[in-house]
Amino acid sequence: MSDQRIFSKYKAHEIRSELQQGNSKKHRASAIKRKNALKKIVVNLSMGFSSEMALLFPEILQYWHIDDDMEVKRICHHFLVAMAPTKSANFQEALRLVTEDFNSGNEPLRVLALRTLSSVPISTYFDECRKSVYMVLNKGSESEQLKKTALYAARKLTQMEDKQSGAIINFLHQIMENQKEKPGIRANALYVLYEIQETTKTLQTLTLDFDTCMDMLELLPALNEWDNSRLLDSLTGNYIPQNHSDAHYMIEKTIPQLQHANTSVVLNAFKFVIYLTNYVDFLMESLVKQLSASIISLLNKPPELEFLVLRNIILLLIGREKPILSVDVSYFFVEFNDPIYIKDTKLEILYLLAKEDNLSQILQELKEYATDIDIQMSRKAIRAVGNLAVKLERCVDECMNLLLELLDFEVEYIVQEIVSVFKNVLRRYPEKYEICLFKLIHFTDSVQEPESRGSMIWIITQYSDHLRNYLELFQSFTDNFLNEALEVQFSILSSVIKLFTRNPTPATEKLCIDILKCSTEKSDCPDLRDRAFMYWRLLSSAQQSQGSLIDMNAVREIVDGALPVIALNSHLDPQIVEELELNIGTIASIYLKPVGQVFRLNKPRRLPRSPAFNSNRDGIEVISENSRSHSSSLTEKSSGSRPRRKSSPVKKMEDYDRPAETINQLKLKKKTSSAAMNLTRKPSILARKLSMRKPFA
């Protein structure tokens, strides 16, 4: 029997017979056979055949004794945990075996047994489990591992049965505050308490006073990385600073953790510090610097973690008017081998960081991406340029020039994207048409995609006064009206109405009537028909009766009124930001959505209020190190402070130059290295290449 076959589906009776075979002789070979049969059970459980495997419960109980082998025990416990939801009657018998294991001297086995006890939702198991938890945690000599298991078993007990949870919570509090207990145990006790109150609806938030919090922070150096990160997580929101100096003190205590190698520790420290900044009266400039540097250095982690960090940078940038990070744009330049999700996120950050003074640097970079071979990336870069034009009013010309420059490449997808983008730019700056209109019109025939077609139609309509041949241009869209995408049909429809109301000539009237007819008679789409009828009635009622409420001017007002100016809003609702900042590094920070929207099990988190709470978070002064004595007048001091150091001035390659000691001269003869020469060795490829060059000669 090969091991390979362990990994396939079996019926319960097959495994049973194998187990019984193995039972007949009590020597080594049969023990291996039996073990293999047991392994098959594990495999089949993971494949999801648990109801079939449930039939083997009696066998498992039988074999529990036979082998005193750790692996067999592990399988048995695994089986029990997997069967827990069935609440089978066999569990009563199993309880005795589990307790026996727990009382054995073997530590890994005791850990297993305690976990099993806490996993089976039967009251006798709970009683046993509670007894064991108290026993383990009260005894000083037990190992750290077992105590941790006991702590998490306690968490489970509170989830399973409510009536005892009060006592358990009190007990956990005692452990946490017990100075003699090991640091790892105390930190985990705090975390378990925090988890319990987080998942139980009825419980009040865990509130820690200054001394406890201090006490806990003192533990940090003695903890391993995971305990470290959980400790910082549990303190956030549960310790409420009562005055500014407490908050400052805590920040100081936490800052060293920003240097940790584990991302989770750094982000949780970050979260705690950001949380505390809501309770301070001023911020040190050095703090901003340290926070920024520490988050930047997380960017050379594996891509998944880098992605998470980038998303959190976005959160911190959009969260406040005056971002608490000060980072240089060049960190977010895309590298060619970045995964797509990182590229996207970096582009978003570049957009957010764009200001007048760094715009040229960013545009230069975006231009590189726009001509990249990656089409997706290229499109996104062009979108970003368009958005920048809308965002930065004073730099719009620069952005538009770049777009027009890119248009010269005449690459198909670039043209599509640029035309689509210009619609937004022109809606924001209607008066800027002169520089781009005629160039854009040139591409009327090459726009293919629905969005860019719609955009082109809008541009032509909007600026028809400046285009002598607008009807001609329009022709290319109306000719094939029925084959257009629905959104293009809509824009053609509304555009012809606009053109007609603006300038009622026979030509526009004919165009208008053609399209209306076409949409009402030939189109299958009820929405399009409805809209066409609506326009039709509007027009006819305006023309027919002199006494009616509607005249042509009113119609014009309706179909061709002034459009509101668009603006891009990248800021989130302050309440959402408040909640997200309490969830730095979590899943919600990736999606940048309120926690309650994604996870119904989580309680919403809010900043607890205290006398030290700073309601106007943007009002916090950032003061430089020089003005430590800030007490007198904050504003004066901070205005005097030096502006933050920007990224160093542009360096030149020349500055690094030094004279060479050896200069090798070019050899005069040129040798030829050609593709053809390489290819002649592979005739098939050569043939293919040649045939591709002249496709249909």
Add this chain to the structure above:
Amino acid sequence: MVSALFIYSLRGELLISKHVNNIVQKSMSEIFRIQVINNLDVRSPVLTLGSTTFHHIKSVGNLWIVAVSRSNSDSAAIWEFLYKLNALLKAYGLDSEKEMKEEFMTCYELLDVILEEGVPVDTELSNVAARMSVKPKIGIESFNSFAESIGYSTDRIIPRSRLLTRRTSSLASHDSLHEQHSNVPWRMIGIKYKKNEVFLNVNERISILVSKDGSILRSYVDGTVEATTHLSGMPICRFGLNDALSVTTPFDDGPVDNMNKKAIPKAAAGSVMLEDCKFHQCVQLDKFQNDRTINFIPPDGNFVLMKYHVRENLNLPFKITPTVTVSRSSSVDYRITIKSLFPSKLTAKDVQLRIPVPPETVNCQLSTSNGKCKFVAEESAIIWKFSKYQGLTENSLSATAFPVEDFQLNIDQWPRPPMSLTFEIMMFSNSGLVVRFFDILDKDKNYSLVKWIKYISKSGAYELRY
């Protein structure tokens, strides 16, 4: 935190499924298979459906390692954990489908040790190994550096230096289950070596991006200090660098005064501005915060002591001056000089300049002053290679790329991908970082210590536009 953990083969066969307290339905593993593994267009490393979230990574041995969580968990911890698990699986020789199918019980045992109700408790290999019944396949020594290199693309993996594979006779035993635990979570009590040795490796990777006009758009060095310690007892080590901040007062804006001066590499002259460093969990962070000294009790064997990032005052090792012109016959002319800027005593290894040519090119005329040069049509590039490159040496290349006949090259339409250079220089530091000292505090007279140090500078993305 983690409600279930799945490991799939590359094709999507479920190999390991570890459920924590049964709140995740069994069908969840099926959902992941359909949504991610069988989906060719995966655009995110995280997937949330309803309130169930899947965090996934792909291991070097092509296994999918997936954590399922039911609430708003700490993503940072989950991904860090998955990478640590990945490294541990590798250490136990479980990093491919075949091995996993044979030894899956070892994997369950491992998960029992490192996860407590879905919460990671301890992933330090030396501690894990002490609790496992099976011994790891690779030594603890080589583990950590592997764990660090994992998750980067293969070209980023740092080849292990010879030095580190040398083993000293270790009397430390890890197989006893009842190993005494000390107050230091990452180090056992009672480790003994006949010869106390420390190996330090300073690995640096420099990335720059130079624009057409020679201005440097981006330049930085990512470095790691790897240490391998074979030390007896519980030594407190002290480690010092030429860190600018440890010399002057903390957070003084040192370089501001230099702003107007030319940005000349002055790193060799004195100290380095470490923008930020990250330390292994053994380093006393509060101590570093206060007086910039790095004190630690090291774990036994190999680990990454610190990672750092430097942007200012770098030593750029190469200068490349390209002139690219398009002639009327639509061929492209290249005149490139490459000059090494590091001292002439040193040599760089495996220097390779990749010069992109338009994709329509079929033929190249090449002439170089030194090195091997050839046109690789499949990559649309000219590759210029030097197996050794002396310091302070200049070489030049002249090349003409001819397109397919009758092809009118529109140079505007060629995106001009940047040229890129790869190299490796021993005993050179791009950042100018120098290890000043490494010693052991309060040691007795008999405690002798042998120290080895090595600097390796490599290229990250060393690119220039033209």
